[in-house]
Amino acid sequence: MPLYKSITPNSQSTVKIWKITESYDDLINGISLKSENLERVLGMKSELHQRGFLSVRHLLAEFGYQDSDLFYDENGKPHLHDGKYISITHSFIFSAVVVSDDVVGIDVEKQRDKITIIAHKFLDYEFDYLSKTDEDYIKKLTRIWCVKESLYKLFATPGLSFKDHCLVIPFAIEDDKTYAWIDYDNKKYRYNINFLEFEGFTCAYALV
Numbered sequence: 001m002p003l004y005k006s007i008t009p010n011s012q013s014t015v016k017i018w019k020i021t022e023s024y025d026d027l028i029n030g031i032s033l034k035s036e037n038l039e040r041v042l043g044m045k046s047e048l049h050q051r052g053f054l055s056v057r058h059l060l061a062e063f064g065y066q067d068s069d070l071f072y073d074e075n076g077k078p079h080l081h082d083g084k085y086i087s088i089t090h091s092f093i094f095s096a097v098v099v100s101d102d103v104v105g106i107d108v109e110k111q112r113d114k115i116t117i118i119a120h121k122f123l124d125y126e127f128d129y130l131s132k133t134d135e136d137y138i139k140k141l142t143r144i145w146c147v148k149e150s151l152y153k154l155f156a157t158p159g160l161s162f163k164d165h166c167l168v169i170p171f172a173i174e175d176d177k178t179y180a181w182i183d184y185d186n187k188k189y190r191y192n193i194n195f196l197e198f199e200g201f202t203c204a205y206a207l208v
Contacts, residue, residue: 003016003017003018003059003062004017004018004019004094004198005017005196005198006062007194007196009194009205009207010207012100012101012102013098013099013100013101013102013104013207014063014098014099014100015096015097015098015106015203015205016059016062016063016096016097016098017094017095017096017108017198017203018055018056018058018059018094018095018096019093019094019199020051020052020055020090020093020094020095021093022051022055023051024047024050024051024054027050027051027054027055027058028041028054030058031054031057031058031061031066031067032066032067032068033057033067034067034068037053037067040053041053041054048092052090052091052095053090055090055095056088056090056095056097059095059096059097060097063097063099065080069081069082070086073156075156075157075158076156077153077156080099084099084100084101085099085100085101085102085103085104086098086099086100086104087104087105087106087150087153087154087205088106089106089107089108089149089153089203090108091108091109091110091201092110092201094108094198094199094201094203095108096108096203098205100207102207102208103154103208104154104205104206104207104208105149105150105151105152105153105154105155105205105206106150106153106203106204106205106206107145107146107147107149107150107153107203107204107205108146108201108202108203109142109145109146109149109201109202110200110201111138111139111142111197111200111201111202112138112142113138115138115141115142115145116132116137116138116141119141121162121163122144122145122148122162122163123141123144123163124163124164124167125167125168126144126167126168129170136173139173139197139202140171140173142202143168143171143195143202143204144168145162146195146202146203146204147166147168147178147180147193147204147206148162148166148168148180149162149204150193150204150205150206151166151180151182151191151206152166154191154206155182155184155189157184160182160184165182165183165184166180166181166182166183167180167181167182167183168180168193169181171195175195176194176195176196177192177193177194177195178193178195179191179192179193180193180206191206191207191208192206192207192208193205193206193207194207
């Protein structure tokens with residue numbers, strides 16, 4: 001399948017989402033991988049992970065980049081050689097990439113009931129405005145997780161805690177935007193958050 005969705009939240013940033021319906025063979029054709037990344041793909045035990053990895057390279061091509069334009073720092077954060085900021089995510093049958101002139105983070109997650117089991121590990125302040133009896137409780141938890149994962153990717157600082165350092169401001173399920181804070185090392189950082197949902201998945205991305 002070609003590009004699933006393209007979003008331009010502001011003049012500096014573009015989000016592209018891919019629905020992974022192609023086979024491994026179809027995805028690996030038409031792209032060029034660095035030798036270490038080809039070795040990495042071939043070593044993956046899960047075809048789902050292989051297809052996710054390869055779909056991201058197709059998204060890079062949608063932006064006009066190749067695999068060789070992407071590199072990772074010591075904290076595992078992706079960068080582009082041209083100096084633009086990038087964040088990457090994939091979950092099951094969807095992958096997404098955001099490219100921006102400013103720092104940015106993105107996450108896609110499948111909406112699943114099991115998130116309630118780990119809620120206490122990533123929620124603190126947010127418990128004040130959430131209700132377990134809310135029919136949209138799972139969706140709201142998934143949104144908050146996506147936001148905090150996006151912040152974590154954006155900040156890329158060892159020791160950052162979802163629960164202790166990331167705060168998501170209250171939102172209604174009808175909202176497609178909110179904002180969030182990172183409170184870390186006696187400094188506070190505010191980010192604009194955008195949400196979208198599709199086919200049982202949630203996506204959130206954080207922008208300055």
